[in-house]
Amino acid sequence: MELPIKAIAFCIVIVLFTLTQPATAVSQPAVSTVFGVVLKKVETKTGTVNQEFVLRTINDVAVDGVIVIPSGSKIIGRVIEVATKGKDNPQSVLAIVIDKAVLDSGRATSLKAIIAAVAAPQDSALTSDPTYGMMHSNEPKMVGAGPSGTARAGEFPAASKADATAAVGTARINGEMRKGLLLSNDSQGAIGFSGLSLTWRLNEPPAVTVFSSNKDFKFDTGTQVLLRMAQPTNPGE
Numbered sequence: 001m002e003l004p005i006k007a008i009a010f011c012i013v014i015v016l017f018t019l020t021q022p023a024t025a026v027s028q029p030a031v032s033t034v035f036g037v038v039l040k041k042v043e044t045k046t047g048t049v050n051q052e053f054v055l056r057t058i059n060d061v062a063v064d065g066v067i068v069i070p071s072g073s074k075i076i077g078r079v080i081e082v083a084t085k086g087k088d089n090p091q092s093v094l095a096i097v098i099d100k101a102v103l104d105s106g107r108a109t110s111l112k113a114i115i116a117a118v119a120a121p122q123d124s125a126l127t128s129d130p131t132y133g134m135m136h137s138n139e140p141k142m143v144g145a146g147p148s149g150t151a152r153a154g155e156f157p158a159a160s161k162a163d164a165t166a167a168v169g170t171a172r173i174n175g176e177m178r179k180g181l182l183l184s185n186d187s188q189g190a191i192g193f194s195g196l197s198l199t200w201r202l203n204e205p206p207a208v209t210v211f212s213s214n215k216d217f218k219f220d221t222g223t224q225v226l227l228r229m230a231q232p233t234n235p236g237e
Contacts, residue, residue, distance in 0.1 A: 032232065033185055034061050036075055036225045037121075043218030044084050044092040053077035053096050055225055058181075061101075061232065068109065068234045074102045075111070075227065080208065084216055091212045094219075095201075098209075101232065113229035114200050115209040119182035120192030121222030183226045193217060 036055030054076055061069035081095035098113040182191060190196035196217055201208040211217070 030231045032061050032063070032229050033116075034069060034075070034227050034229070035059050035181065035183060036227065038219050038221055038223040038225065039074070041218060041220050042079065042094065042096075044082060044094055044216045045218070047079055047082040047094060049079060049082060051079040051082075053079060053098075053219075055227075057101075063231050063234070066234060068232050069101045070103065072104060075113075076100050076102060081210075085214060091214060092216050094211045094217075096209050096211070097206045098227065098229075099206075109232050109234070111227075111229050111232055112205070112207065113227045114202075114207050115198070115225055116228045117183050117187035117226040118190050118193065118196075118198070118211075118219065119187070119224040121220055121224065122180075122182065122192075181224065183224050185226075187226050 034057050036057045039054045039056050040052065042051060042053055054074060057069060057071055057073045057075060060067045060071050075098060077096050077098040079094060080097050081093060083089040083091070083093040085092045096115065098111050098115070100108045100110050102108045189198050190211070193213075195215065196211060196213045199210045199212070201210060
């Protein structure tokens with residue numbers, strides 16, 4: 001019997017969390033999710049160990065009401081294993097570790113995450129264009145209200161900044177961006193990739209997401225990705 005995706009995700013994050021916690025820890029970790037698009041193509045034919053796997057996020061990640069990974073941030077991972085199908089390899093393989101999130105400010109926070117799903121880009125999908133996400137991630141910074149209520153470029157009142165950013169992120173993921181989003185919170189596996197399977201190695205940290213296929217494959221720029229992770233910390237703390 002196949003477990004529901006939420007049950008699978010919860011079990012995975014439990015493992016991600018407990019592998020790096022003292023034996024006395026008893027708190028139950030919460031699950032955070034983030035959607036992103038691939039910024040640099042990665043493929044089995046030309047991929048190399050330690051090659052970067054870079055995503056641009058298209059929704060905010062909030063913890064206790066505070067946005068810790070804003071939309072438009074980068075998620076940085078790396079390839080730890082790559083193989084093409086051949087005499088010595090029964091399948092083509094890409095194994096990827098997610099390391100950290102990097103905000104526009106340059107601050108970074110480490111992540112304990114796995115890739116839950118991927119979707120091949122489509123020409124009509126807004127999220128297949130990483131420039132779109134990058135431009136829209138700057139919206140909260142570009143327009144603000146001055147003391148007199150007049151909009152001024154480059155400013156945003158401290159009291160409304162968090163709320164406005166959250167509103168922009170929510171509207172983006174649930175409104176306009178949703179039109180081009182091929183994944184949902186419950187997505188799993190590989191969508192739009194023929195014969196591509198997805199598994200995880202969780203016996204020891206860091207968690208590894210393994211993609212395998214009977215033929216060479218690639219994640220083009222604009223490939224959509226759903227990450228599930230133990231709740232990240234605020235890089236500003």
